[in-house]
Amino acid sequence: MTEVLKTCPNCENPYGYQIENNAYECPECSNKWDASDQVLIVLDINGIELSNGDSVIVMKDLPIKGFSKSLKSGTKVKNIRLVDSDHNIDCKVDGFGALGLKSQFVKKA
Numbered sequence: 001m002t003e004v005l006k007t008c009p010n011c012e013n014p015y016g017y018q019i020e021n022n023a024y025e026c027p028e029c030s031n032k033w034d035a036s037d038q039v040l041i042v043l044d045i046n047g048i049e050l051s052n053g054d055s056v057i058v059m060k061d062l063p064i065k066g067f068s069k070s071l072k073s074g075t076k077v078k079n080i081r082l083v084d085s086d087h088n089i090d091c092k093v094d095g096f097g098a099l100g101l102k103s104q105f106v107k108k109a
Helices: none
Strands: 023-025 032-034 056-058 089-093 097-101 106-108
Touching: none
Parallel strands: none
Antiparallel strands: 023 032, 056 106, 089 097
């Protein structure tokens, strides 16, 4: 079983560990919190907050693993979904299929 670590909302320590279903505890400040209470905030390249269902524009040519071509700058991606991971945008792109993008390479359309 892999343990999921969450960032503490109190001291921002990235090693908060799960103690119950959605309950987490911070090893540094002993803060306990419910992960379902946390709101995911994702910002684009300009610092504008993104939401589920938004459209974004890719601002840089991005190489895609497993493809010989890259995702070109200026590509518009519709109906994004925000997730709590390294690539914090899940989307479908014509010609590529389902992809994970980093918000630091897109701007809100």
